[in-house]
Amino acid sequence: VIYNGLPTVKLPTKEEARRILSxxxxxxxxxxxxxxxxxxxxxxxxxxxKQVVLEKPSSIFVWIGDGPLEYSVKAKVKEYNLEKNVRFYGFRKDSDIIVxxxxxxxxxxxxxxxxYAPLEALRAKVPVIATNVxxxxxVIDNKVTGHLVSNDMVNEAAKIIIDAINGENSITPETIEKNFEKKFSINTMIKKIEKNYCEE
Structure with a gap:
């Protein structure tokens, strides 16, 4: 399988990215x-x-992107009194690096x-929790670059996040980087295309 490769980009530091997003x-x-x-x-x-904040009230959830459900999603956040913990930033052109x-x-x-969004996260060496669809x-190598969870994922995902906050996350940036370079870098895509072309 030849996946679309992502090019190497210059990423800000985590501290710089957080300052940009306040x-x-x-x-x-x-x-x-x-x-x-x-x-x-x-x-x-x-x-x-909601589940994570009950146990870890200083955790912050960020959504970058806009769309037709914006009003209803923000209303749910207000209903749960999560305005300090769930933050919306709308559409941003730099979302691929601010990750x-x-x-x-x-x-x-x-x-x-x-x-592409979880691929961009992996390129930034950020572990991904994603539905198993x-x-x-x-994209996700389960328990290597992230965690695959069922569509009915709320309890499962919340537990993984709480464990990670408690320092129980075994996924390392180095492992994510190696896996990404092996499967999804632009260089890997070019090499696979060249190999297939030469074999024809």
Whole structure:
């Protein structure tokens, strides 16, 4: 299989990215970069936040992206009194690099093709929690670069996040980087195309 490769980009430091988003440097940040649509399931993101914040009240959830569900999702955040913990930034052109601000990337989609947002997170060496659907399961190497969870994922994802905040996350940036370079870098894509071309 030849995946679309992502080019190498210059990333800000985690501290720089957090300053850009006005996020505290010492908080545990869980983020998602996606449209606020039914497919991306932002209400599940809020439900996970609700559970995590009950145990870890200083944790912060970030959503970068806009869309038709913006009003209803923000209303749910207000209903749960999570305005300090769940922050919305709308559409940003720099979302592919600002992802380095996150400690975990929480991708709640109900279905996918080959999603770019979690790939961009992996390029930034950020572990990904994603629903175990087609596309996501090609991007995430379970328990190596992240965690694949069921579509009914709220309890499962919340537990993984709380464990990570407690320092129980065994996934390392080095492992993520090696896996990404092996499967999804632009150089890997070019080499595979050249190999296939030469074999024909």
């Amino acid at each position: 996020l505290p440097e010492d908080a545990f940040i869980i983020g998602n970069n996606a449209r606020l649509t039914t497919q991306k399931n932002p209400l599940a993101f809020v439900e996970v936040a 380095v601000a996150y400690d975990l990337f929480l991708f709640t989609s109900l279905y996918e093709g080959l999603p 087609t596309g996501n399961c090609e």
